[in-house]
Amino acid sequence: xxxxxxxxxxxxxxxxxxxxxxxxxxxxxxxxxxxxxxxxxxxxxxxxxxxxxxxxxxxxxxxxxxxxxxxxxxxxxxxxxxxxxxxxxxxxxxxxxxxxxxxxxxxxxxxxxxxxxxxxxxxxxxxxxxxxxxxxxxxxxxxxxxxxxxxxxxxxxxxxxxxxxxxxxxxxxxxxxxxxxxxxxxxxxxxxxxxxxxxxxxxxxx
Numbered sequence: 790x791x792x793x794x795x796x797x798x799x800x801x802x803x804x805x806x807x808x809x810x811x812x813x814x815x816x817x818x819x820x821x822x823x824x825x826x827x828x829x830x831x832x833x834x835x836x837x838x839x840x841x842x843x844x845x846x847x848x849x850x851x852x853x854x855x856x857x858x859x860x861x862x863x864x865x866x867x868x869x870x871x872x873x874x875x876x877x878x879x880x881x882x883x884x885x886x887x888x889x890x891x892x893x894x895x896x897x898x899x900x901x902x903x904x905x906x907x908x909x910x911x912x913x914x915x916x917x918x919x920x921x922x923x924x925x926x927x928x929x930x931x932x933x934x935x936x937x938x939x940x941x942x943x944x945x946x947x948x949x950x951x952x953x954x955x956x957x958x959x960x961x962x963x964x965x966x967x968x969x970x971x972x973x974x975x976x977x978x979x980x981x982x983x984x985x986x987x988x989x990x991x992x993x994x995x
Contacts, residue, residue, distance in 0.1 A: 803857050810853040814886060817991055818845050821887035821907060825989030841890040844876055852882045875912075884908060885932070887991040892938070905932035905950070907991050912938050919944035924961060931966065935987040953983045 822842060823832045836842060847870060851863035864880065871877045875895040884904040890896070891911025898916045910916075914936050918927040926945030934948055937956040942948065949966030959973040969978045 804859075805857065806850075806859045807853045807857075811849055814853060815846060815849050817886045818842075818849065818888055821989040821991045822889055823989065824991075825889055825909075830992070840874055840893045844870065844874060844890055844893065845888050848878060848884070848888070851878075852884070855882050887989070889989060899927045901927040903927075903929045905930055905934070907933045907988055909935045909988055911936065913940075914938070915941045915943070917941070917943045919961070933984050933988055935984045951983050953980075953987055 819832055820830050822836065822845070823830050826836050827833055832842065847863060847867055851860060851867055854860035854863060867878055874893045876890065876893060877897050878900075879898060880900040881898050881902060883902065885906035885908070887907040889909040891909055894912030896910055896912060896914050898910070899918050901918065902916050908930065916928060916936075919925050924944030924946060928942050928944065928946050928948060930948045931950035931952070933951045934954070935952070936942065936954045937958070939956055940954050940958045940960070942954065942960045944961045946961060946963050948954075948960070948964045949968065951967045952964050953969045954960060954964075955969060955971040957973065958970055958975050960970055960975050962975075964970055964977060965979075967979060967981055967983055969980050969983050970976070971978065
């Protein structure tokens with residue numbers, strides 16, 4: 790018998806929803822989404838009811854409850870939701886503060902991909918792993934990265950801060966900070982404030 794696992798199940802903490810952590814992280818998501826969608830710090834009623842934001846909320850409930858019964862429940866909910874929305878997190882709990890799902894549709898995020906803060910992912914995006922060679926593994930993203938429609942990012946690569954990945958782009962190489970990546974085969978174009986206007990603003994002081 791695994792006494793450590795058995796003791797965990799008997800613990801009161803195993804059954805407690807982490808409300809404080811959830812409220813803090815979803816407050817930042819709300820600001821990040823609102824500043825992108827309507828230019829304020831408050832989401833409109835229609836925006837709060839949208840599938841995209843509801844999926845963000847469901848993901849955060851899963852993320853902050855990893856290791857307790859609610860984490861298992863919300864992972865199951867995410868998997869069920871994916872049948873309708875096409876948005877598959879595959880157990881990934883590595884997305885930092887500030888997440889925008891631009892439009893719902895087929896989105897696949899490898900469970901081992903790592904993300905910084907202030908990330909936007911939109912429809913028909915695949916973030917996957919390479920299974921062999923020097924790029925074996927999954928991507929790591931910095932802060933303020935915008936991934937536009939129909940793009941694929943794959944392999945053990947590093948995407949820097951302030952990077953815009955344009956629609957229909959295939960990326961399997963490292964990308965430096967302050968860059969726009971375009972095309973297939975992709976090319977890198979250096980640009981200061983590459984994501985300006987493409988993301989919301991996450992005010993850490995609020």
